[in-house]
Amino acid sequence: MQETSLYEPVKRFLESMDFAVKGEVGGCDMVGVRAGEPPVVVICELKLQFNLELVLQAVDRAAACDEVWLAALMSARGKGREHDRRFRALCRRLGFGLLGVSARGEVELILSPAALPPRRDPRRRSRLVEEHHRRKGDPSIGGSTRKKPIMTAYRQEALACAAAMVDGPK
Template sequence: MSAAKPRETDLYPPVKALLESQGYAVKGEIGAADIVAVRADEDPLVVELKTGFSLSLFHQGIERQAITDVVYIAVPRGTGRAFQKAIAANTSLCRRLGLGLMTVRLKDGLVEVHADPAPYKPRKSNIKKARLLKEFAKRTGDPNSGGATRQGLMTAYRQDALRCARVLSELGPTKAALVAKASGVDRARTLMADNHYGWFERLATGIYGLCPKGSEALALLGDPDSGAKTEVGADAKN
């Protein structure tokens, strides 16, 4: 027999006990709030209860911030990897919203506080910012529609691979250094050696050719430089 589905009222006694142990006077269903806790000379503390994470739970928490800055949301504590991922994601969301987060282990009433209400101060990542601006600067044109799925997006890396493929398509097997010079792709040797898309093959030391898959990609995706023909000298092959 499966365990009975938890109810919001099942969360109330453990949360109330925790708050009372911290010196709060606690009452349920005051106005629109599920739990209100009061301690001398402090803002009231509000807790919203739900049997699981939902958008409406976060909406309710945000609405209670019109009453007090000290607002928690509380849900039953689950088990397994999926719940751990949910806790991590929703703890991060609560911090961004300035909400506190509690979970209640119903089998023994253990209440765990994962986040306390506090103003959100985002931490900026200079590395991620630099990576974003580098990709923006290196991308030729605007080949992707905003909101498209990540699969098959035209990145600066893919555009460089197409440039290398174009040179090999026109010249046949070519030294990597000359592919770099003809295509304008400084990382041509590494790109072809890594062969991320399966377009290239190494025919001899430092010499690469184009695979049928590369020819198909070139025909399908085209030249990232709007059809501009690569200018190379007669000594570019082999």
């Protein structure tokens, strides 16, 4: 199983909360934006298991969004980190939400993100929102950074220009 298998179930979960979700935006596995003034921005990082690397990624992303969610596969025997009260307490103190994804693709809300005082990086946040709005559709599956080049808004625009040039001037 790969991180990309978590993308669709978690995307559906966030979309059920009225977020427009796209994968691999600004180095984040998933970015969701809910309309409003200002828009609400969530970042969700995907891993196959709850671990320190996932928490460290979330700490890095926290300044660019309103909420950070961590999503990982639930352990098969129910003895994974998602059930470790110390891990949940750490995420609660950091203000991160936890989502567990079952082998069947069902998403379980383990911990809601806490509303902590803002610690935003406005420039980074605005770059994420701008990239999210400029993309056409959802061309990249979250968690797929090593598979192939990520389809950025810039790349989409460059391909559109190249396609227009193939036809020549009219």
